[in-house]
Amino acid sequence: MYEIPLFKLNYDLEEENAVISTLKSKWISTGPKCAEFERLFEELIGVKHAIALSSCTDALHLANYSLGVGPGDEVICPSLTFAATVNSIIYVGAKPVFCDIKSYSDLTIDPNQIESLISNRTRAVIVMDYAGFPCDMDPILSIADKYNLKVIEDSCHGPMSEYKGRCIGTIGDVGCFSFFSNKNVSTGEGGMLTTNRDDLYDKCKSLRSHGMSTMSYQRATGHATEYDICEVGFNYRLDDIRASLGIVQLNKLKADLIKRQGVRKMYETSLSCLDEVIIPFSDNKEFVSNYIMPIVLKDSSKIKRDFVRNYLHEKGIQTSIHYPAVHKFSVYKQYTRTLPITEYVVDNEISLPMYSTLKDNEVVYICESIRKALDKWNSTVTNTK
Numbered sequence: 001m002y003e004i005p006l007f008k009l010n011y012d013l014e015e016e017n018a019v020i021s022t023l024k025s026k027w028i029s030t031g032p033k034c035a036e037f038e039r040l041f042e043e044l045i046g047v048k049h050a051i052a053l054s055s056c057t058d059a060l061h062l063a064n065y066s067l068g069v070g071p072g073d074e075v076i077c078p079s080l081t082f083a084a085t086v087n088s089i090i091y092v093g094a095k096p097v098f099c100d101i102k103s104y105s106d107l108t109i110d111p112n113q114i115e116s117l118i119s120n121r122t123r124a125v126i127v128m129d130y131a132g133f134p135c136d137m138d139p140i141l142s143i144a145d146k147y148n149l150k151v152i153e154d155s156c157h158g159p160m161s162e163y164k165g166r167c168i169g170t171i172g173d174v175g176c177f178s179f180f181s182n183k184n185v186s187t188g189e190g191g192m193l194t195t196n197r198d199d200l201y202d203k204c205k206s207l208r209s210h211g212m213s214t215m216s217y218q219r220a221t222g223h224a225t226e227y228d229i230c231e232v233g234f235n236y237r238l239d240d241i242r243a244s245l246g247i248v249q250l251n252k253l254k255a256d257l258i259k260r261q262g263v264r265k266m267y268e269t270s271l272s273c274l275d276e277v278i279i280p281f282s283d284n285k286e287f288v289s290n291y292i293m294p295i296v297l298k299d300s301s302k303i304k305r306d307f308v309r310n311y312l313h314e315k316g317i318q319t320s321i322h323y324p325a326v327h328k329f330s331v332y333k334q335y336t337r338t339l340p341i342t343e344y345v346v347d348n349e350i351s352l353p354m355y356s357t358l359k360d361n362e363v364v365y366i367c368e369s370i371r372k373a374l375d376k377w378n379s380t381v382t383n384t385k
């Protein structure tokens with residue numbers, strides 16, 4: 001185990017008690033806890049509808065599917081994201097068109113390049129709010145409007161993250177959130193689809209549960225006795241055990257994010273003296289989730305980045321890379337393009353430990369270790385010249 005892990009679960013007795021109480025209620029599948037979780041989520045981010053699902057991957061699939069994206073269509077998406085964002089496009093038979101990010105310091109999709117990638121087959125754009133920092137939504141929405149494209153937000157990194165005062169995941173047609181263990185809100189596995197559109201809500205709610213017209217809970221409570229299958233749906237339901245974890249987690253979220261903001265500030269201060277380090281999004285003024293703490297090394301290479309990561313590993317500090325480029329994965333070979341900024345970032349980014357209970361002295365130790373790693377690298381390189 002690492003002395004300083006990448007992430008720590010924000011769990012205590014409250015989560016344990018919530019699960020026990022759901023178990024004791026004897027209703028463990030989708031039911032009242034899911035409904036409560038959804039209402040709480042709607043309130044928290046200010047959206048008309050939220051549908052709890054068993055993962056964000058389900059949400060992304062339902063988003064594409066319910067918006068009518070299908071075979072022959074093209075969907076513009078980032079490559080600097082988790083593979084699920086792109087897999088969801090393949091699920092519906094459409095073609096992913098990879099788009100570069102804005103810069104080494106703004107790791108979100110580049111609106112100018114989106115426009116240049118539009119063809120007469122483009123149906124939608126999926127955007128991803130990296131680390132919880134919002135994409136440049138105003139230009140993205142006006143491009144979508146101009147070319148009649150749907151906008152899907154992969155908001156997995158940013159529950160409660162804001163863009164000009166509105167929460168992300170409420171701005172496009174559909175928002176998609178994940179409650180996988182290492183996310184800001186953790187239920188083990190879990191997801192949420194959000195939308196302000198009544199038609200999409202009705203469609204996705206039915207698709208979540210096989211296309212059935214009524215749910216087991218409605219029948220068990222005497223509100224319905226029969227059901228029809230109105231369309232071919234899926235089983236993407238979240239159970240009430242995990243929903244009860246989600247409720248506790250949502251109630252803790254704001255306080256957790258405020259602490260993360262403090263951790264990020266501490267990183268910004270401690271890293272400011274290292275001119276070889278870019279801190280992406282350092283000019284951001286919005287309230288954001290700080291799901292991860294990325295840095296990008298300047299004038300660097302994959303070998304140097306891996307050297308620094310390895311040095312931190314030896315110091316007991318766990319790091320990660322967000323992400324390996326999706327367009328470089330073997331399965332996506334036929335869709336690959338050259339994305340210079342993404343390609344530099346995936347080779348030179350390091351995700352540092354980020355969680356609300358990370359202490360100031362630990363952040364100082366991490367940043368001091370990065371400085372030593374860079375010194376060591378520089379002296380090795382100089383000595384071998």
Ligand SMILES: *Cc1c(COP(=O)(O)O)cnc(C)c1O
Pocket residue numbers: 054055056057058081082084085128154156157177178179180190191
């Ligand atoms: C975690 C994550 C997903 C997948 O979420 P699951 O709930 O594990 O399906 C998709 N996109 C991004 C950007 C993520 O971080």
